[in-house]
Amino acid sequence: MDNKKTFKIEEKTTKADKDTEHRIFEAARKIFHLKGLDGARMQEIADEAGINKAMLHYYFRSKDKLFGSIFEEDFKEFFKRLAELISADLPLLEKIEFFVENYLELILQNSYIPAFILSEIHHNPERIKNIFLEKGIKAEQIFVDDIKTAISLGIIRPIDPKQLIVNIIGLCIFPIVAKPILCTMLSFDEEGYRNFIEERKKEVARFVINSIKIN
Amino acid sequence: MDNKKTFKIEEKTTKADKDTEHRIFEAARKIFHLKGLDGARMQEIADEAGINKAMLHYYFRSKDKLFGSIFEEDFKEFFKRLAELISADLPLLEKIEFFVENYLELILQNSYIPAFILSEIHHNPERIKNIFLEKGIKAEQIFVDDIKTAISLGIIRPIDPKQLIVNIIGLCIFPIVAKPILCTMLSFDEEGYRNFIEERKKEVARFVINSIKIN
DNA sequence: TTTTGTATTAACCATTTAGTTATATTATAT
DNA sequence: ATATAATATAACTAAATGGTTAATACAAAA
Numbered sequence: 001m002d003n004k005k006t007f008k009i010e011e012k013t014t015k016a017d018k019d020t021e022h023r024i025f026e027a028a029r030k031i032f033h034l035k036g037l038d039g040a041r042m043q044e045i046a047d048e049a050g051i052n053k054a055m056l057h058y059y060f061r062s063k064d065k066l067f068g069s070i071f072e073e074d075f076k077e078f079f080k081r082l083a084e085l086i087s088a089d090l091p092l093l094e095k096i097e098f099f100v101e102n103y104l105e106l107i108l109q110n111s112y113i114p115a116f117i118l119s120e121i122h123h124n125p126e127r128i129k130n131i132f133l134e135k136g137i138k139a140e141q142i143f144v145d146d147i148k149t150a151i152s153l154g155i156i157r158p159i160d161p162k163q164l165i166v167n168i169i170g171l172c173i174f175p176i177v178a179k180p181i182l183c184t185m186l187s188f189d190e191e192g193y194r195n196f197i198e199e200r201k202k203e204v205a206r207f208v209i210n211s212i213k214i215n
Numbered sequence: 216m217d218n219k220k221t222f223k224i225e226e227k228t229t230k231a232d233k234d235t236e237h238r239i240f241e242a243a244r245k246i247f248h249l250k251g252l253d254g255a256r257m258q259e260i261a262d263e264a265g266i267n268k269a270m271l272h273y274y275f276r277s278k279d280k281l282f283g284s285i286f287e288e289d290f291k292e293f294f295k296r297l298a299e300l301i302s303a304d305l306p307l308l309e310k311i312e313f314f315v316e317n318y319l320e321l322i323l324q325n326s327y328i329p330a331f332i333l334s335e336i337h338h339n340p341e342r343i344k345n346i347f348l349e350k351g352i353k354a355e356q357i358f359v360d361d362i363k364t365a366i367s368l369g370i371i372r373p374i375d376p377k378q379l380i381v382n383i384i385g386l387c388i389f390p391i392v393a394k395p396i397l398c399t400m401l402s403f404d405e406e407g408y409r410n411f412i413e414e415r416k417k418e419v420a421r422f423v424i425n426s427i428k429i430n
Numbered sequence: 431t432t433t434t435g436t437a438t439t440a441a442c443c444a445t446t447t448a449g450t451t452a453t454a455t456t457a458t459a460t
Numbered sequence: 461a462t463a464t465a466a467t468a469t470a471a472c473t474a475a476a477t478g479g480t481t482a483a484t485a486c487a488a489a490a
Contacts, residue, residue, distance in 0.1 A: 020437080020438090035253075035338065036251070036253065036334075036338065037254075038250075038251060038253035038254040039252075039253040039338065041476090041477075041478090042477075042478060042479085043476090043477080043478095051438080051439095052438060052439050052440075053439095053478090053479085054438075054439070054440085054479085054480080054481090055437080055438065055439090056478095056479095057478085057479060057480080058437075058438080062478080062479080063477095063478065063479090115333065115334070115337045117396075118330065118333065118334075118392055118393060119251075119330075119333075119334045119337070121393070121395045121396060122330045122334070122392075122395070123250065123251065123254065125395040128395055128396065128399060129395075129399055132399045132400075138400070140400055140401070157425075159418075159422075160414065160418070162401050162411065163411075163414065163415065163418050163422075166389065166390050166397065166401075167386055167419075167422060169389070170385050170386055170388075170389030170390060170393075171382055171385055171386065173385075173389060173393075174381065174384070174385030174388060174389050175381050175385060177333055177337075177392075178333060178336070178385075178388075180336045180337070180340040180343055180344075181332075181336055181343065182381065184343060184344055184347045185347075185353070185355060186355070186377050186381075196377065196378075199375065199378065200378065203374075203375070203378050204382075207374075207378075207382060207426050208426070210372075210425070210426040210427070211422050211423070211425040211426035212422075212425070235467080235468085256446090256447075256448090257447075257448060257449085258446095258447080258448095266468075266469090267468060267469050267470075268448090268449090268469095269449085269450080269451090269468075269469070269470085270467080270468065270469085271448095271449095272448085272449060272450080273466095273467075273468080276449095277448080277449075278447095278448065278449090
């Protein structure tokens, strides 16, 4: 009995990363990214985390609360990174190059996030608004000002800054979110797709700058 | 009893659009667009169609089959319309103007479709591939050829046709799919958003043509 | 060592869900 | 008219699902 107990304690100490909560969080993130809120099963998340289903409710009250936590973190993180890129202290045209290259890489390495956000935004627009309202996420004003300045300096042609921003972001996000369609329509294998996106890091900036630059 | 029967027959004849199947189809489309495959409930679809739940299984064998039928039709219709626009017999630059204006209006008036397709494509990429393989949907070759010709004629600068096509489509689809984010981030109300998209019908073509046109 | 609060589990519960069945009604063809 | 096939319903079933509970293991404080 003492023997058994000792063993148990060892085992406990070893595996006790202590942060069961964190394990749950990462497991849930994975499953929710893959299957969405409705498609995910609490049991599957528990299995993925290697713990009992009751633990999910012990740490997070309900499925919706658990999903909400993850969505909020993903959403904030995504926009935080976006804000960092947008706030880079560079002349507009260089900033566009910098932004496109880094933003594309960012969403490429977190390719579940945009689809995850778009999907949830579509099914439950309220959640977004609340997060936006709570935390004041509005980095885009910096970009708008940059654009206005560049226009008045005659560096770029007149264009509605909002249209330009949507253009740049759309050019980056779309090919990542629509990956399976692109692969099928344009006959890409995994490598072909990767090359295509790699090309885009230069091509999108070139495309945008060509369109707006004066001279 | 005769009375009752007569009434019943009248009622039947009146409402008997005959096409219960069609009613189910439209109801299911509505619910699936709104809630997705996992979020939709067979009972809700039956209620929406005003019939018994068993009828759903009578006409379509299962939830998945029903969803499949709708997805396939939406998907094909969407790409059929896209193919029509792409095949217009116009010089490239005019075709781009024509395409952007009409494609934007198309997805604006079917705004559930792109998100619906993107979401499903993400959760079940196989379904897409099968539809693509069954029906040979590849209208984009026409566009690719147009672009190559325009390049060799010196009308536009050299650019990878695939990149250009993805650019154009992304510029159209993104602001529709991401509507709730745009509205929150850029402080649009419903009218402001509508104006923004209306502006885009000209702006996107201008943006693209500015970028690629020589002279 | 005992107590106390926290972490964890297995078993359970109530509800919901897709799908079925047995039965009735209606139209159609003989 | 009558048999037959198609259409519709209400009631049901079996499985799955989110969530709960009662009982325990464990660590840390007393």
